[in-house]
Amino acid sequence: MGLSISLFMLMHLLALLSLYNLMFASSSFVQPLCHDDESFALLQFKESFIINQSASYEASAYPKVSSWKLESDDCCSWDGVGCNKDTGHVISLDLSSSCLYGSINSRSSLFRLVNLQRLNLSYNDFNHSRIPVGIRQLSNLTHLDLSNSGFAGQIPAEILHLSKLVYLDLEQNLLKLQNPGLRSLVEKFPNMKELYLTQVNISSTVPNNMANLTSLTSLVLRECGLQGEFPAGIFQLPNLEVLSVRFNADLTGYVPEFNRSSPLKRLRLAVPSSLGNLTELIYLDLSYNNFTGPVPSSFGNLTKLINLDLSYNNFNRGTLDWIGKQTKLMKLGLENLNLNSSIPFFIRNLTQLVDLRLSKNGLHGSIPNWMWNSSKKSLQNLDLSNNFLTGFHQLPVILPWTNLRGLDLSNNKLQGSLPIPSPSIITYSVSNNTLTGEIPKMICNLSSLDALDLSYNNLSGMLPDCLGNLSFSLSFLNLRRNNFNGKIPQICKKGSRLQMIDFSQNQLQGRIPRSLVNCTMLETLILGNNQINDSFPYWLGVLLELGVLILRHNQLQGAIGKPKSNFVFPNLHIVDFSYNSIIGKLPLEYFRIWKAMQIIGKNGPIYMQANMSFDLLGYTWNSGYAYSMTFTNRGIEIAYERIPYIFIAMDLSSNKFEGEIPELMGNLKGIQVLNLSNNLLTGSIPSSLEKLTALEALDLSQNKLSGEIPLQLTQLTFVAFFNVSNNHLIRPIPHGFQFDTFQDKSSWIVWKSFAKEMWKFQGLIAPSFKSRLKVAI
Known part of the structure; x- marks a missing residue:
């Protein structure tokens, strides 16, 4: 009887233990919800930015924060947010390529996420703001990635408080690491595993104590202004697999002999013959080093190479046949x-x-x-x-x-x-060749095409109507200087991604296609030097991104008229309607609302271009197709191979404009080149032009202007070209400032010839020429 009771109690105890284990196991699978204070901090962080697609140029970019909603009770499920499974605290935040535009200050709610271990804000645009000192509050960070994100200025000393960091990527910003410097960084992060500082301005020697970072696997100090001798001990680090110190012109040193046990897999620096001993090497990049002479024959032993780059060197070409042995390349x-x-x-x-x-x-x-x-x-x-x-x-x-x-x-x-x-093609350029014939309709089957450049060939015939089918994928379309004729097809359909269209220097006829209003992302439209017969395309004013509009040398007729609203052409900063037959008065109402011409200097990229990318061998292949144009500047027709974002210019010359130059033109304060020559303008030169403080070239010649040259124009200290000849102006020329520096005619001709070549290659006049001035009356 006692044995039966004992057995019953034992079985009961085992059943209770099983039930407890089952309950514990069930509860362990229930992840706690995100903490309310952290959820609120994330939402505040989201609201501190503007979502702008151009802030992230990768093809895969999208606004991750758009999934963050107040009504969602668990931020751990939000895109880019990772939480601790046991505590529910936010421990990782990946907002890379999230189209964020704005800045982060030290009061940002981001710094309330004190449990963060991983933070990735790369490939956004933080508008040249500094890395905030509040970063020190994230003392649990082990991984920090702020690369390609528009930060600028000195890296704050507060980053040295992140003592747990093992991964740091600050590449390709406008940052400086000078006070504190690289030595301090090495001292504070003895356990660092990956360090990426490409294009960070360090301007110092490489500290010897960097050879003590025994955990280091990747070290990239490319284009950092490094000086002095590179410590040879860094090559011997036991775990180092990736090393790049290219583009440091003042960096010297030597490469030690390597043995077969070296872990190096990616090397970017000068090359010794002993590299042939690295038979396990799969990645070798020796590009941009200007090496001369033969390639060591020992390189034939590197049969496991997958990635090889020898570009921009002067190797003896007869010593490259060993590359044929690298069948895994x-x-x-x-x-x-x-x-x-x-x-x-x-x-x-x-x-x-x-x-x-x-x-x-x-x-x-x-x-x-x-x-x-x-x-x-x-x-x-x-x-x-x-x-x-x-x-x-x-x-x-x-x-x-x-x-x-x-x-x-x-x-x-x-x-x-x-x-x-x-049909898989994304970017295709065949410009500057001598191709002939028509564009085959098969090109319209390239439904993934992002950039198409057929410029400067001898192609002819009519443009295929089906080109409009490509507007859903195309960003960049350049057909400049061919022999195309006929009408321009309806190139844009709703949902178009086109950012740049250049059909200039052809024989195209008819009207400007009204379907262009569907190109809502269009930044540059160049239709100059054709036979287009139309009126001023006021309807293009709805294109909010349009910055460059060139319709020169066509057959535009009629008056420009008045804008349909006060918010048209808001970003227009380069206008060229020259050599047409436009009549009436200068478009006073447009001058009032062209806001982009009223700003001196702009933040953002240096040059206008369409960016595109695709994945290639595990990395992102990026390419920028620069916008280009032909524009008359300082009396010379200049080919701009790249268009600066800050360049603001207007050319309305060689038309039939009449009446006076409006005083309101002085509001276009950012304008650098203004050409109103060869029209029927009357009245005096308005003194309000003195407000155009960025003006470098002013051409009012061949009109019917009268009166004196306003004395106030002597205040335009950047003017390098001033032509008011062939009018009815009264002498004398005003004296003072820049007006006292003009040269005689013979000196000007010599200078102009030389400057023409400078403009051709640089796109803008060199500052050293600004002291020369042509004044013609």
Whole structure:
């Protein structure tokens, strides 16, 4: 009986233990909700920014914070937010490529997330603000990534309080690391594993104590202004796999001998022959070092290489045949090596290539047929630009690389018809060749195309109507200086992504297509030097991003008229309607509302361009297609290869404008070039032009202006070109400031000839020329 009771009690106890374990196991799977104070802090952080698609230029960028909602009771489920499974505290925040625009101050609610261990704010635009000193409050951080995010100024000393950091990426900002400097950083982070400081202005020697960072696996100090001798002990760090110190012109030192046990897998610096001992090496980048002489024969031992870049050196081209042994190569960079040959035959053995770049090599002859089978299915990026290639040995209907995403054949001597890549293509440039014939309609099947540049060829015929089908993917479309004729097709459909359209220097006729109003992202429209017969396209004013509008040398007629609202063309800062037949008075009402011309200087990128990217071998391949234009500046027609964002100019010359120059024109304070010449303008030169303090060139010649040149214009200290000739003005020329520096005619002619070349390559006049002035009356 006692035994039965004992057995019953034991079974009962086991049942209770099983029930307890079941209850405990069930409860362990219930993750606690996000803490209210942290949820509120995140929402406050979200509200401190503007969501702007242009703040993140990667193709995969999207606003992660758009999923953050007040009504959602668990911030741990929000995009980019990670929480501790046991406590519910926010421990990671990844808002990379989230289209955030604005700044972060030390009072930001971000710094209330004191449990954060990982913070990634890369690839946003924080508008040249400083890294806030409040960062010290995030003392639990182990990973901090602020790369490519628009921060500027000195890196604050408070970052040294983040003693747990093992990963730090501050690359490609406008930052300085000088007080504190690199030595302090090394001392405070002895356990650092990955350190990325590309383009951070360090301007110091590399401290010897960096060789004590035994946990370091990646060290990237590219383009940092480093000086003195590089500590050789860094090469011997036991865990170092990635080392890059390129583009530090004042950095010296030597590379020690390597043994086979070295963990290095990625190396970017000068090269010894003993590198051939690194038989496990899979990544070797020796580009941009200007090496001369032969490539060490020992490199033939590096048969496991997947990534090899020898670009921008002067190696003996006869010592590169060993590359054919690297049959596992996926990325090969051989740019600017002065090969001066046909396409190297050793490439035929490389059947797994994904990225092949052979630009600037003096390559000549035709592209051989054997390339069709070289990496036919794997090749995604091919750059043969800036050579002397004459065409394809046998041009197929569609180029055979079935997964090609980037193709650059520009600046060659290609003849024949336009090559058509596979439908996978994203960026395609064949500019500056001698291609002939029409654009095949097959090009409209390239539904992933982001950039298309066919400029400076001899292509002809009418533009295919189906080009409008590409507007859903295209950002950049350049057909400049060909022989196209007929009407411009309805290029834009609703949902268009086009940012730049250039159809200039062709023989296009008819009207400006009204479908352009669907191009809501359009920044630059250049239709100059055609035969367009239309009135002023006031309806383009709804394009809020439009900054450059060039319609010069066409057959525009009628008056500009009045704007339909007070919010049209808000970003327009370059206008060229010259050499048309526009009549009536100068558009006073437009001058009043063109806000972008009323600002001196702007924050943001230096040049206007369309950015595009795609994934390639685990990294993001980025490319920027710069906008270009032809514009008359200081009496000279200049080809701007890049358009500065801060350039503000207006050319209404060679039309039939009449009446007086309005006083309101003085409100366009940011304008640098103003050309109203060769019109029918009357009255006096308004003294309000003295407000144009950024003005560098003013041309009012060949009108019917009268009176004196206002004395106030002598205050325009940046003026380098001033032409009021062929009017009815009364002498004398005012004296004072810049007006006293003009040269006689012979001196001006010599200077103008020289300056023309400077403008051609620089896009803007060099400051040293601003003391010269032409005054013609």
